[in-house]
Structures are given as structure tokens and as C-alpha cells.
Amino acid sequence: MKMSKPKGFEKPAGVRDYLPRAVKKLRKIEHDVLHCMSRWGYQQMITPTLEYYDTVGVASSTSDQKLYKLLNNRGQALVLRSEMTAPVARVVSSLLKDEPLPLRLSYHANVFRAIEEEAGREAEFFQTGVELVGDDSPEADAEVVALAIASLQAAGVKSFKIAMGHVGFLDGLFQEAVPNLPEAQEELKSHLLGRDYVAFRDTLRRLDLTDAQKNELYGLLRLRGGKEICGQALELSSHPLARASIEHLCKVWEVLVSYGVSEHVLIDLTMVGDFSYYTGMTFEGYASELGFPVCSGGRYDNLLQQFGRAVPSTGFSLKTNRILDGVTGMPEEEELPVLIQYDAQRRTEGLAEAARLRSEGHMVVTRLAAGPEDLKTVKRLDPERVLADGGQYGEIYTFVSFVSEHG
Secondary structure (H helix, E strand, O other), X not given: OOOOOOOOOOOOOOOOOOOHHHHXXXXXXXXXXXXXXXXXXXXXXXXXXXXXXXXXXXXXOOOHHHOOEXXXXXXXXXXXXXXXXXXXXXXXXXXXXXXXXXXXXEEEEEEEOOOOHHXXXXXXXXXXXXXXXXXXXXXXXXXXXXXXXXXXXHOOOOOEEEEEEEHHHHHHHHHHHOOOOHHHHHHXXXXXXXXXXXXXXXHHHHOOOOHHHHHHHHHHOOOEEOOHHHHHHHHHOOOHHHHHHHHHHHHHHHHHHHHOOHXXXXXXXXXXXXXXXXXOEEEEEEEOOOOOEEEEEEEOOOHHHHHOOOOOEEEEEEEXXXXXHHOOOOOOOOOOOEEEEEOHHHHHHHHHHHHHHHHOOOOEEEEEOOOHHHOOOOOOOOHHHHHHOOOOOOEEEEEOOOOOOOO
């Protein structure tokens, strides 16, 4: 089938243009969140948009179908980065290998994932996040959850909940309840990942399990709530991995109570991290205005081994453009520029005034007026009224020789 040539104004599916007002809001979110992260001791780093497929591409755990692949002029397979944790792991294992641990690193970047065109999802989006490398304690896990809460607040998200689970609990529970059935375990996990509890129950009914095994897995669906869920989970499973995971999660909860942020957190042991490299605590943040996560994270203690450095790590990322699109809590401030208009005789004077105002932090535009008919009328109205009237400028300063006075 012959493909039609795209029109000049068309762009590929899943990518978008950000107009000035949206960019201003996006940059404010980015700036405020990175500033918040820096106050917690996280230093910003930048990694390349392009990575090798055989290193970062494979380590990212993004499925091959979702990777944008291309070849360089040597025939080597490259990928557009699909997330930021694997690139950071590469840098930590090489350029930062001699730095003392723990490392606290932050980033803001665009990432790319190939999507079905009819799915309506984004192929390019923005993430702002952190990685805490070299600390496997409950304190470290609690720190990144508490920082995620502070970062959401810095981004202007007013109402949200963090759902926190543990990969080890699910692994232990499935090993106990569905032993030697790896395909059934993966099917059940995929239903949990998609929040399809009807399909989860249907799969359980179809499996050849004892009533005790089925009841144990049905009980999993009730494990959502506060600190009391830890006790209920310990009663549900006697598997050593499941119990050790819950005990770790209980300690994380205790630290979050000390941070004073536990009101924002609930324990959800049905939650499955969407990347296979997660090994411990995982979490997702949901804004009340939106039906999908605005942040996600967790522990990934085995990822750095793929780059030759066995170091435990934990972290999270905000889905910055989702916050931009869907969260209304952040006020939008519209700053109108000052206009400096001048004629050729007083150009130097006008441009000097423009430089002075810019040095004070004002936004200034300039224009040459050839005669009285080119002059813009002074409008000294508040910004909301100027916008409503279609005005472009907050104030106008006139430097011309053909009028006797200027504003």
C-alpha cells in the first residue's frame, strides 16, 4: 500500500507542539520541582537522547516493541532513551564509579516510547525524577517517597495519593500459592498491572488450585489501606520472602509517619511496578483530578549489575507533561511585556531604557516607529483587563523626536 506524503503542517502520531503559554507552565513545573529536589541534596545530571541498544536499551526493560531503534553510520543499533533510570545507572557505573556513596542525582528529560497510533498515547513525554544510589535501607525508600510528595506539591498538585506496594511480597505470595506455574504467575501479575481484577478472579477460577490457594490469592485483593494492611498481609502468607518484604514496608511506613506525610500514602499490595527491574518497594502517585499516575518509582537493586556495578538503588519520576495537562492547582501568571518604541534619532536612548528594565527582571520588547501613525497607544490597565481587551503590553514607553513627551 502506497503511503501518502504528509502535509507540511502534519507531525507523527504521539508527538506534540508546545505553544508558548504551555512551555512557560512546563518550565515552571520543571524549575520548581528541580529546586525542591536540590534542597534535599539531589544534583541534576543530563544524559544523551541516544543510547546503545545493547546497553541501555536492553537494561531499560522497556519491551522491544516500545523502543525507537535506529542504526548509526557504522551499523550499530541505537535507541532513543525510553526512560531515565537505565541511563543514570550507566553513568553511575562508569563516570561516577569513584564517587562516595550514597549518590543523590536528579534529572529532567524527554523520553520516547513507540506506541500504537490508534491508542491515543504519547510517544514523547517529559520526566523529572531522582535516583538514590547506594542505600538499601527502609530510610532510603521512605526518603524517595517523601521527596515525591514534596515534588508533587512543588509542581502545584494539591490533592493526591501515593499507593505503595512491594514486589517481593507478590513474588513470595505467588511462589507459595501458585508454585511451579510461572506462566500462571505472569498472567495473574499482568491482570494486577492492568488493574483488571475481574480477569484476575477469572484466571484463578480456571487454574487447578486448592480452595486454600485460591482463598490466599483472593485475599490479596483486599490488601489496600493504611498501616493495618501490614498485619493482614503477615496473616495471609507465611512465605519467608513475602514476610520479609512486608516487614521492610512496615519500616518504610514508620519513617513516613516521622516525615509527617503518611496521610498522603496508602499501602496497596496488589500493585505491580510497570518495569521488570523493580526488586522491592514500588509506588505510584495519583492526582485527584486525573485517572492515571502522575509519578511512579521504586527500588531496583539489580539494575546496576548489568553495567558491572552491584549497588542498590531506589528512585522515582514525575510525569511532568501529565501534570501540565491535567492538574489545575497551579495558578497561571500572565506577564505582559513592556513595549519600548523609538525613532531613529532616539534609538540609543530607547534601547538603553530597554536594557535597564531587563536588568531589573522585566520582559521587554522594542520596535522602531517611523512616524506618529506607528505609535502604540499607552494602556495602563491591570493584566487581566489588558488580556480581556486583546492588549499585548502591560506598559508602553515612547522615545521619539516627533512627540513632545513620552511615557
